[in-house]
Amino acid sequence: MTDFIAPTDDILFSLRHVADARRVDGWDDGLASDILGHFAQFAEGVLAPLNAIGDEQGARLVDGRVLMPDGFRDAYAQLAEGGWQGLRAPERFGGMDQSALVASGVSEVFTGANHAMQMICGLVPGAIETLLHFGTVDQQEAWIPRLASGDVLSTMCLTEAGAGSDLSGIRCKAVRDGSDWRLDGEKVFISGGDQNMSSGVLHLVLARSGSLEDGLKGLSLFLCSAGQGVTVTRIEEKLGLHASPTCQLAFSGAHAELIGVEGDGLRAMFTVMNHARLDVALQGVAHAARASQIATAYAQDRVQGRRKDGSPARLIDHSDVQRMLAEQASLAIGARAMCHVAFVELERSDRPDLVAFLTPLCKVFSSEAGIKAADLGIQILGGYGYLNEYQMGQVWRDARITSIYEGANGIHERSIATRGLKGPGADQFVDLVQELGGASDIVRSDLATWVEWRDRMRMTDDAEREAHGFAQATAWLFFRACWAKCALVADLHPDPTRIKTLAERVLSS
Numbered sequence: 001m002t003d004f005i006a007p008t009d010d011i012l013f014s015l016r017h018v019a020d021a022r023r024v025d026g027w028d029d030g031l032a033s034d035i036l037g038h039f040a041q042f043a044e045g046v047l048a049p050l051n052a053i054g055d056e057q058g059a060r061l062v063d064g065r066v067l068m069p070d071g072f073r074d075a076y077a078q079l080a081e082g083g084w085q086g087l088r089a090p091e092r093f094g095g096m097d098q099s100a101l102v103a104s105g106v107s108e109v110f111t112g113a114n115h116a117m118q119m120i121c122g123l124v125p126g127a128i129e130t131l132l133h134f135g136t137v138d139q140q141e142a143w144i145p146r147l148a149s150g151d152v153l154s155t156m157c158l159t160e161a162g163a164g165s166d167l168s169g170i171r172c173k174a175v176r177d178g179s180d181w182r183l184d185g186e187k188v189f190i191s192g193g194d195q196n197m198s199s200g201v202l203h204l205v206l207a208r209s210g211s212l213e214d215g216l217k218g219l220s221l222f223l224c225s226a227g228q229g230v231t232v233t234r235i236e237e238k239l240g241l242h243a244s245p246t247c248q249l250a251f252s253g254a255h256a257e258l259i260g261v262e263g264d265g266l267r268a269m270f271t272v273m274n275h276a277r278l279d280v281a282l283q284g285v286a287h288a289a290r291a292s293q294i295a296t297a298y299a300q301d302r303v304q305g306r307r308k309d310g311s312p313a314r315l316i317d318h319s320d321v322q323r324m325l326a327e328q329a330s331l332a333i334g335a336r337a338m339c340h341v342a343f344v345e346l347e348r349s350d351r352p353d354l355v356a357f358l359t360p361l362c363k364v365f366s367s368e369a370g371i372k373a374a375d376l377g378i379q380i381l382g383g384y385g386y387l388n389e390y391q392m393g394q395v396w397r398d399a400r401i402t403s404i405y406e407g408a409n410g411i412h413e414r415s416i417a418t419r420g421l422k423g424p425g426a427d428q429f430v431d432l433v434q435e436l437g438g439a440s441d442i443v444r445s446d447l448a449t450w451v452e453w454r455d456r457m458r459m460t461d462d463a464e465r466e467a468h469g470f471a472q473a474t475a476w477l478f479f480r481a482c483w484a485k486c487a488l489v490a491d492l493h494p495d496p497t498r499i500k501t502l503a504e505r506v507l508s509s
Contacts, residue, residue, distance in 0.1 A: 001391055002297045004048035006040035006109045007289045009494050010333060017489040018482060019340035021101050024347045035087075035098065036105045042082065043113035046075050051114045054243025055394050059195070061235045066194040066245045072117060076197035079121065080150025088125045089148035090132075093140070104343050107279055108336070111286035115398045116243035118283075120153060120192035126275035127154035127204060130221075134260035134268045139223065143202055153198040156272050157187040157205040157224075157249065165411055167206065167266065168215040172251060174207040174222060174258075181258060183207055183224060183251040186233075189405075193247025194232045201226035205251070206269050209262050221265035222256035229254030240397030273406065274359060278346075280406045281339050281362035284370030287399035288332035291370075291377035294392055296325055298381050315380065324376045330483070330502045331369040337482035338362050338475075341436070354432060357425030358478075360412035365475035367402035367409065374399050413471035417463045426454060433477060437484030442507050446477050483507060 012033060015021045022029070050071045057069035079085065088103050089095020103125060110118040124147050131140050131147075146152040163169035172185025183205060187193075194201060203224040210218025224230065229252050236246040260268040299315035307313045315321045342358040345351055374396035378385035385392045403409045420426060430451060437443030450473060457463050457470055487503035490496045 001052070001389065002294045004044055004051070004113050004290065005293060006036075006043055006112065007293070007332075008036055008040050008105075008109070010289070010336065011036065011105045011108060013489075013493045013499075014333070014336050014340045015101055015105065017492045018337045018485050019101075019344045021340075021344060024099065024101060024344055026099065027101065032102050032105070035102055036109070039084065039106045040109055042078070042084075043109050046078055047110065047117060048113040050075055050117070050243075052391060052394070054114065054116050055240075055398075056242075058242035059235060059245035061232060061245075064232060065196060066232060066235060066247065068195050068197055068245075069243050072243065073197050075117070076121070076150070080198075083148075085121060085124055085150040086148030089128050089144060093128075093144040093148050095128075095144075095148040100343050100347055101340070104278075104282055104339065108282045108286045108289075111283045112290045114243075115283060115286070116241045119241060119244040120195055120197070122279055123154050123156055123192070123272065123276065124148075126156070126272035126279075127202060129275060130204065130259070130268060130271040133271055134221070135223075139257065139259060143223070146200070147202065151198060152200040152202050153192055153195065154202045154204060155190050155192055156269070156276065157190050157193075157203050158269065158273075159189045160186060161188055165408060167219065170206060170208055170219060171212065172205065172207040174209045174220060174256065177255075181209075181222060181256045183222060183229070183254040183256050185251055187249045187251070189236070190247045190249050191244055193235075193245060193249050194226065195245060203230065203249070204259075204269065204272060205256065206265050207256075209258075209265075214263075216266055217263055219265040220262045221259050221268040223259050224251070224254050224256040239400060240394065241401060276406045277359055277363045278339065278342060280402050281335070281342075281359075281366035284366035284368070284399065284402050285332060285336045285339060287370030287395050287402070288328065288335060288366075288373035291373040291392065291395050291399075292325070292328035292332050294390055294395070295328060295377040295380040298384070298390060299325060321380055324380050326502060326505055328373040328376050329498075330506050331373050333486065333499075333502065334479045334483050334506065335362075335366040335369040337486060338478055339366060341432070341482065345432075351425075351428050353423045353425035354428040355425075356423070357416070357420050357429050358432075360407075360416050360420070361471070361475045361478055363406065364403075364409045364412050364416075364471060365479060367399075370399040370402055371396065410468065414464055414467045416471040416474060417457060417467035421454060421458050421463070429474075429478075433481045437481035439488060440481075440484040440507060443477075443481050443484045446480060450474065450477050480507060 021027045054069045060067045086095035091097045205222045209220040231250045234248045302315045305313045377392045483506040490499040493499045
């Protein structure tokens with residue numbers, strides 16, 4: 001097994017020099033480096049050693065409660081004690097009040113070390129953001145300090161057996177009970193629906209306060225504390241993320257509070273969902289980086305075949321292995337840059353339509369990059385890639401969900417090619433590509449071709465037919481523009497030769 005090493009140099013290079021985090025007010029380069037360095041040490045020493053244990057043991061449902069694998073409770077206690085759950089929470093609620101840029105680096109490292117545990121902890125920032133935007137003062141004061149301290153973890157309860165991608169079919173019912181509400185119904189696929197690490201769980205539940213005929217307009221968002229009236233009826237057996245309990249929850253007269261405006265639940269819930277989608281993109285990046293790390297270490301050590309002079313060769317000496325290793329690394333670095341560019345735009349907040357356009361692009365490309373890099377890793381390791389010894393199979397299994405959850409990639413591709421092209425975000429995307437890769441003749445040529453396609457797509461009445469191809473081409477253009485920027489600032493990386501070589505490969509393909 002190859003020990004996990006956090007890719008802090010690559011993350012800081014991307015934030016500092018590719019996404020240019022200095023354009024964000026309040027960016028503190030030294031503080032960001034210190035925070036990421038401290039969390040990397042924690043992840044390498046505490047979280048990563050539990051990854052294989054969690055995969056082997058999995059979460060268990062015993063007498064109605066979910067029990068986590070060995071070591072997870074203690075690791076979470078250390079995580080909470082270190083204040084990491086409150087990384088983005090305002091200081092007045094006991095948080096660190098750090099930017100999304102710093103949190104993105106921490107989130108990637110967390111996922112690379114232990115995706116299953118990150119899944120359980122990673123919804124808290126979105127819950128805090130939702131409370132800050134839509135919660136009352138009383139709701140904020142009641143819940144944000146507990147979320148920031150790690151006393152409470154949170155969930156996002158949308159999906160039902162008959163309502164997955166189409167939320168208009170939600171039947172979980174919310175009925176008034178004086179000034180509060182009662183919830184009745186079932187939710188499925190609820191990550192971290194229960195666990196024995198935190199003292200409590202705050203469920204954010206999308207439920208029907210209106211009639212079924214009201215469709216999406218009849219949905220409201222509620223805060224519901226785990227306990228009386230909420231039961232875990234099962235946890236799913238999954239391909240991967242065995243230590244992340246995916247729960248089916250039954251709500252039976254469960255006490256709840258409305259958050260935001262009645263009938264406007266989907267807008268409030270999208271605060272959590274949009275955060276989650278960029279977080280999923282980073283999960284893809286983390287898996288691509290981890291797969292690259294494992295495969296590179298193995299290829300450098302594994303003796304296989306001979307060189308032209310007859311001396312023993314290592315896997316890394318063979319051209320086909322070099323090709324696959326280069327593709328893994330370029331996917332990880334390029335996808336990370338795409339995400340960081342999106343986060344900088346999010347923090348600057350002067351082009352929100354562009355952020356809306358970039359978010360599904362990052363989710364689609366980065367999730368597929370993680371899966372592809374893991375698949376290449378299995379091929380590089382050969383028979384050992386198919387075994388459990390080097391954890392490459394776990395990387396692939398854990399990564400595979402990222403193209404499915406938080407909106408299946410096909411749905412995001414349709415959104416890019418339809419709704420995404422109708423707003424100013426698509427025009428701002430042209431400006432962004434020019435800002436990133438304007439010095440590259442290749443990127444300029446790609447952009448001109450893309451603009452012609454965009455204009456045709458805007459005129460057609462059947463954009464969905466070309467949605468997949470158009471979205472993939474759009475993401476590829478963004479990826480290449482980011483690599484053009486990487487090439488421009490390569491000398492600022494600790495290993496500039498590596499960046500220049502990879503950039504040449506991407507831009508010439």
